[in-house]
Amino acid sequence: MTDHDRVVLVTGAAGGLGAAVARRLAEPGTALVLCDLSGPGLTAVARSLDVPVLTRVVDVGDAEQVDAAVTAAVAEFGGLHVMVNNAGVIAPNARIHNLTAADWDLAVRVNLMGVVHGMTSAIRVMRPAGGGSVINTASVAGLTAWAYAAPYGATKAAVVHLTKIAAVEYAKDRIRVNCVCPGTFESGMSAKIPREAMAAMEARHPLGFGVPDDVAGAFAYLAGEESRWTTGAAIVVDGGYAAP
Numbered sequence: 001m002t003d004h005d006r007v008v009l010v011t012g013a014a015g016g017l018g019a020a021v022a023r024r025l026a027e028p029g030t031a032l033v034l035c036d037l038s039g040p041g042l043t044a045v046a047r048s049l050d051v052p053v054l055t056r057v058v059d060v061g062d063a064e065q066v067d068a069a070v071t072a073a074v075a076e077f078g079g080l081h082v083m084v085n086n087a088g089v090i091a092p093n094a095r096i097h098n099l100t101a102a103d104w105d106l107a108v109r110v111n112l113m114g115v116v117h118g119m120t121s122a123i124r125v126m127r128p129a130g131g132g133s134v135i136n137t138a139s140v141a142g143l144t145a146w147a148y149a150a151p152y153g154a155t156k157a158a159v160v161h162l163t164k165i166a167a168v169e170y171a172k173d174r175i176r177v178n179c180v181c182p183g184t185f186e187s188g189m190s191a192k193i194p195r196e197a198m199a200a201m202e203a204r205h206p207l208g209f210g211v212p213d214d215v216a217g218a219f220a221y222l223a224g225e226e227s228r229w230t231t232g233a234a235i236v237v238d239g240g241y242a243a244p
């Protein structure tokens with residue numbers, strides 16, 4: 001076991017935003033644990049980083065797998081200071097009456113329970129260690145009515161509310177819990193949205209669509225000392241989408 005100034009675990013780390021967050025947080029003194037369903041994707045991200053990295057193939061919908069990754073972070077790097085619950089899936093582009101139970105199950109399992117599992121395991125390690133920072137990836141779709149993606153928006157709204165409840169429950173343990181609510185940026189997820197829907201959505205972003213690096217700074221803020229008095233926040237980084 002080696003002790004590091006800061007140990008950060010990121011889920012969905014093979015994806016657009018997760019990789020950008022990993023790169024942004026990969027400062028000297030930081031060790032990273034990168035988790036995703038995609039082993040090759042994780043390897044590619046890890047190769048681009050110049051800090052100690054542990055990669056784990058993890059399904060965030062499975063509590064035991066998430067817990068094993070947190071345990072591995074502690075065993076390998078000596079603790080866990082920042083937990084980024086970022087893995088997510090988009091629902092099919094459809095109105096509610098055309099969605100299936102499976103569409104809802106997947107969104108709830110990954111977008112909501114994935115965050116629940118990550119928070120639960122991280123908090124169990126952070127409490128006895130004297131604190132930490134939990135950062136959840138929500139979405140402006142959890143704050144505004146984004147039609148044709150109800151399971152996505154509903155689960156992201158749940159993440160925002162869960163973040164606030166956890167912030168209140170764990171402030172006395174010095175665990176800050178915040179979420180980031182991005183607007184639409186280019187990634188594997190946005191590539192799955194139909195072209196017409198993307199055109200309509202782009203018109204609603206006054207600054208246009210973003211890229212993952214436009215969002216990663218909010219995670220750096222929430223992971224660091226500058227945000228020591230910030231908890232329960234839903235930080236909107238959306239090119240102006242939610243402003244009107």
Ligand SMILES: NC(=O)c1ccc[n+]([C@@H]2O[C@H](COP(=O)([O-])OP(=O)(O)OC[C@H]3O[C@@H](n4cnc5c(N)ncnc54)[C@H](O)[C@@H]3O)[C@@H](O)[C@H]2O)c1
Pocket residue numbers: 011012013014015016017018035036037038041058059060061086087088089110114137138139140181182183184185186187188189190
């Ligand atoms: N792209 C956008 O416009 C946008 C906007 C707002 C919020 N978000 C959120 O940002 C986060 C990252 O998404 P992205 O845009 O980088 O998309 P992405 O598809 O590039 O990345 C998502 C990653 O999550 C992983 N993943 C999916 N299911 C998983 C599971 N069960 N266990 C572990 N990993 C799993 C995927 O393999 C993928 O690498 C998501 O939570 C998403 O909802 C994205």
